[in-house]
Amino acid sequence: MDQQCTTLSSFIIEENRRLGDKATGEFTGLLNDISIACKGIAALVNKGALAGVLGVAGSENAMGDAQKKMDLIANDLFIDALQNNGHCAGMASEELDEILTLPEGKIRGSYLVTFDPLDGSSNMDVNIDVGAIFSILKAPADKKDPTAADFARPGTEQIAAGYCLYGPSSMFVLTTGNGVNGFTLDTSIGEFILTHPDMLIPETTSEFAINASNQRHWEPAVQQYFADCLAGEDGPLGKDYNMRWVAAMVGEIHRILCRGGVFLYPIDARNREAGGKLRLLYEGNPMAMIVEQAGGVASTGYKSIMDVVPNGDPHQRVAVIMGSKQEVEIILSYH
Ligand code: AFP
Numbered sequence: 001m002d003q004q005c006t007t008l009s010s011f012i013i014e015e016n017r018r019l020g021d022k023a024t025g026e027f028t029g030l031l032n033d034i035s036i037a038c039k040g041i042a043a044l045v046n047k048g049a050l051a052g053v054l055g056v057a058g059s060e061n062a063m064g065d066a067q068k069k070m071d072l073i074a075n076d077l078f079i080d081a082l083q084n085n086g087h088c089a090g091m092a093s094e095e096l097d098e099i100l101t102l103p104e105g106k107i108r109g110s111y112l113v114t115f116d117p118l119d120g121s122s123n124m125d126v127n128i129d130v131g132a133i134f135s136i137l138k139a140p141a142d143k144k145d146p147t148a149a150d151f152a153r154p155g156t157e158q159i160a161a162g163y164c165l166y167g168p169s170s171m172f173v174l175t176t177g178n179g180v181n182g183f184t185l186d187t188s189i190g191e192f193i194l195t196h197p198d199m200l201i202p203e204t205t206s207e208f209a210i211n212a213s214n215q216r217h218w219e220p221a222v223q224q225y226f227a228d229c230l231a232g233e234d235g236p237l238g239k240d241y242n243m244r245w246v247a248a249m250v251g252e253i254h255r256i257l258c259r260g261g262v263f264l265y266p267i268d269a270r271n272r273e274a275g276g277k278l279r280l281l282y283e284g285n286p287m288a289m290i291v292e293q294a295g296g297v298a299s300t301g302y303k304s305i306m307d308v309v310p311n312g313d314p315h316q317r318v319a320v321i322m323g324s325k326q327e328v329e330i331i332l333s334y335h
Pocket of ligand 1: 065116118119120121122211247248249250265278
């Protein structure tokens with residue numbers, strides 16, 4: 001093993017020290033809990049059919065999505081990691097109807113965690129990328145059980161955010177508000193190792209990701225931008241574009257962090273009242289924090305995602321346009 005390698009745990013300890021944190025160890029412990037959940041999920045995702053984790057569970061989540069077996073397993077792994085170590089006071093998950101407080105007798109920690117334990121889970125059965133997304137907020141100071149209102153805080157109040165991509169290799173990508181760093185899971189030693197320090201999104205791009213099957217429902221601004229992308233160098237944007245669609249936001253955002261691009265899940269006629277399709281607290285906000293910490297822009301089309309005021313519903317939806325700074329600004333100029 002490379003003697004110089006930095007593990008996720010040593011990176012977080014060092015980062016806290018550098019930031020002059022009083023170092024109670026609680027925040028480090030919380031990130032460690034999350035990374036342990038992600039390692040457990042990575043092991044099962046990697047085994048796939050051999051672990052018997054493919055297929056549907058036969059239930060639905062609060063949004064009416066059919067839950068996969070692995071959605072529920074990943075959710076349980078997050079809950080187990082977060083409720084037993086005294087770092088977390090409550091959680092909100094895509095797979096739980098309501099926010100979750102801790103059982104009697106468990107120590108209430110100083111943080112709240114929201115998560116999508118298995119983003120893009122319909123990719124599981126076809127062996128394509130899936131991921132986990134998380135956001136960390138400060139818990140109420142009084143150590144009482146949090147309520148849904150305690151989670152209803154704008155993205156600007158996030159303490160940290162990250163995702164774990166389960167792809168050809170598993171990668172844990174983290175921001176604590178001081179840039180973005182990526183760690184690759186070395187399965188031979190069971191550690192996430194810093195492999196992508198100071199990730200920065202290129203400002204310009206000619207690659208976009210959008211589910212074009214929804215085209216007829218989009219607003220005119222997005223319709224026009226899309227038409228101009230397709231027109232390529234003969235159109236007003238004056239360049240040929242490439243298109244990608246992983247159908248797991250973690251995969252799209254990771255690609256954008258590595259080589260630039262824009263990802264759009266815009267308002268459409270069917271979800272205008274709800275505010276969009278993706279979820280604010282465990283998809284929009286954490287990804288917006290990561291993208292902006294990496295030099296990109298994250299908007300609803302009309303305002304910064306992290307300025308959206310939550311309405312108290314843990315599953316509130318939001319429109320998402322994020323990625324390379326200059327290209328997002330071009331898209332916003334269409335609105
Ligand atoms: P799940 O987390 O429910 O699997 O959904 C994934 C997702 O929220 C996001 O990661 C994708 O970009 C988007 O939905 C894909 O949805 P469509 O295939 O319906 O466009």
